[in-house]
Each structure stands twice: as structure tokens, then as C-alpha cells.
Amino acid sequence: MPVRSSRSATAKRADTAPVERVDLYEEVTARIIAELEAGRVPWGQPWDSAACVPSLPRNALTGRPYSGINVLLLWGAVMARGWPSQSWLTFRQAREAGGNVIAGEKGVTVVYADRFIPEAELARAASEGAEPRAIPFLRRFTVFNVAQCEGLRGGLASDPAPLPAHAVMPVAETLITASGVSVRIGGDAACYVPALDHVEMPPRAAFFEPLDYYRTCFHELIHATGHASRIGRDLSSAFGSTGYAREELVALSGQSAPLATLQ
Incomplete structure (x- = not known):
């Protein structure tokens, strides 16, 4: 530390986004605090406590790495369960990959943050010759570690081999x-x-x-x-x-x- 989209759908999203965002912030904060109280540091990689290679969590179907707070949440889940992989899938993606989530397995909630511009705001900006104001929103979805799945086809994005x-x-x-x-x-x-x-x-x-x-x-x-x-x-x-x-x-x-x- 330093020393020295339809109109009705759009309207619905605009109405619910602030409440959802606050709820998700509180939920994520509670999960991080729970990790700390359990003696796990979610931003420290599980080099000793899990068999997985130390890498960024990624989507097993697309190969895209997760970012932001999702890295901490998924690292924490791997540390808690000792899974041998940093690869994840949604329930639907597991089906697309030819397999399924094992019955009884519980997923990990991650979040997606973005901004959108309501149609009314676009119209206002156009009429006034101004820049439209984007509204931030936060959306949750559930992912499962590949260790929680079965029957997945080969060729999925795998964990990178660690450097010597x-x-x-x-x-x-x-x-x-x-x-x-x-x-x-x-x-x-x-x-x-x-x-x-x-x-x-x-x-x-x-x-x-x-x-x-x-x-x-x-x-x-x-x-x-x-x-x-x-x-x-x-x-x-x-x-x-x-x-x-x-x-x-x-x-x-x-x-x-x-x-x-x-x-």
C-alpha cells in the first residue's frame, strides 16, 4: 500500500437494474468476507491447496477468461473444493458440449456488468443534440466447474500448461x-x-x-x-x-x- 431490446423490456430493465445491482454487490461482498473468515484468501492462487495449475479462470467452451470480481469468486470456489481445473461452463453450455452437470452439483454465481441506452434516452439525446446517457446494469448467472460435469466432448478449451x-x-x-x-x-x-x-x-x-x-x-x-x-x-x-x-x-x-x- 502507498506509504508516504423492446420498449417494455427496456423499461423493465431500467426499473429493476438498480435494485439488482445493490443486491449483487451485497451478495458478492458477503461471499468474499466468508472466504476470509474461513481462512481462504480468494485473490491468492491455490498453488498448495488445490491440484489445479495457477491460471485465470476461463470458459471451457469459448476459451474466454473471466475478469474482474469473477476471478476472485471462481478462484475461491476452486480453493474451497480443490477442483483440478480452472475451466467453467454454464448449464446450457455443458449440454452444448455433449455432456451435462452431474445431478446434485451446485454452481457458482458470477456477474456480468455492462451499460445500455434506453430508447427514450436515445430519442431525448437526438432531439436535444446531446450525447445519450448509458445506464449501468449488473446481471448474475451460474457456472459449473468442468469437474462437476460428465460426458463432455473432447477438444474443449483446457487449462494452459504451466511454464517450468x-x-x-x-x-x-x-x-x-x-x-x-x-x-x-x-x-x-x-x-x-x-x-x-x-x-x-x-x-x-x-x-x-x-x-x-x-x-x-x-x-x-x-x-x-x-x-x-x-x-x-x-x-x-x-x-x-x-x-x-x-x-x-x-x-x-x-x-x-x-x-x-x-x-
Whole structure:
């Protein structure tokens, strides 16, 4: 952390979206808190607690990786159940893949966020010569791990083979260099210093495992994305404040993604 669509259908969506969005936010927050209380860190990958390779969750039918809060939710589910895969399908997709969800299996709720423009708003913008205002919405759907399915045909998008351990380090170093942020080694603290726009890291030998060094470094580099010359997040919040907690969650939720991508 820093130190120093029809008209009626459209109308219905507009009416229900805010309530649904609030409910989903509360539901997702409760699930993350439950993971923490159970001793599982949903943004930390299950390298030791599950047999799956450390990678981003992906849809087994399309090969498309999940993103945002869904990564945390699906990683948490894999950690809790020890499934050997990061591949997921909806109930319908399991049928499309020639198989089915095993009877009695319970899926994991994930969310899809987007924006839409109601027809009335399009008409208003056109009549006034203004830009139409989009309304955000959040939609939930249920997915199942491929380990919860049976009879699936071959050729589905599979988990990527992990890089050999000796190959991860050079690629991670290349990614750190490509960030453009100066990383200074020394001392006993890991932090990003916004005023100087650099990351401070303890020596590699201070970490129990090499991957812990890179995971920590990526965590601090994610804080660096908030610098005014980049995304421009507020990095001035004091320790213990809401703003501090929000920024810490940003970094925690993304720190494992670079390593997952490499693997």
C-alpha cells in the first residue's frame, strides 16, 4: 500500500437494474468476507491447496477468461473444493458440449456488468443534440466447474500448461521492466511511493519463495497504476481509512493475475 431490446423490456430493465445491482454487490461482498473468515484468501492462487495449475479462470467452451470480481469468486470456489481445473461452463453450455452437470452439483454465481441506452434516452439525446446517457446494469448467472460435469466432448478449451519454474522468473522480470516503474531493492519494507513514483522492495533473499517476491512486487506495481500519469486514482488516503482499504483491495485483487497469466 502507498506509504508516504423492446420498449417494455427496456423499461423493465431500467426499473429493476438498480435494485439488482445493490443486491449483487451485497451478495458478492458477503461471499468474499466468508472466504476470509474461513481462512481462504480468494485473490491468492491455490498453488498448495488445490491440484489445479495457477491460471485465470476461463470458459471451457469459448476459451474466454473471466475478469474482474469473477476471478476472485471462481478462484475461491476452486480453493474451497480443490477442483483440478480452472475451466467453467454454464448449464446450457455443458449440454452444448455433449455432456451435462452431474445431478446434485451446485454452481457458482458470477456477474456480468455492462451499460445500455434506453430508447427514450436515445430519442431525448437526438432531439436535444446531446450525447445519450448509458445506464449501468449488473446481471448474475451460474457456472459449473468442468469437474462437476460428465460426458463432455473432447477438444474443449483446457487449462494452459504451466511454464517450468525456471522460465517464470525471466518472464516476470520482463513484465516488471515493461511497467516502466523503477523498482529499488533494499531495506525491509515493500511499498509504492507515489511522490517519487517508484517501488521499494526487500532483497529477493528475504522472501521464503521466489514467487513471493514477484507476487509482492506485482502488488506494489498495481498501486503504481494509480499514479497521476497513469489511471490517476487517489493514493493520498491515510492508513485505516475507507480510501486506503479500497486501494488495497484494488492491488490485492490484481496481484496474482500477472503470475496466473504467465503460468
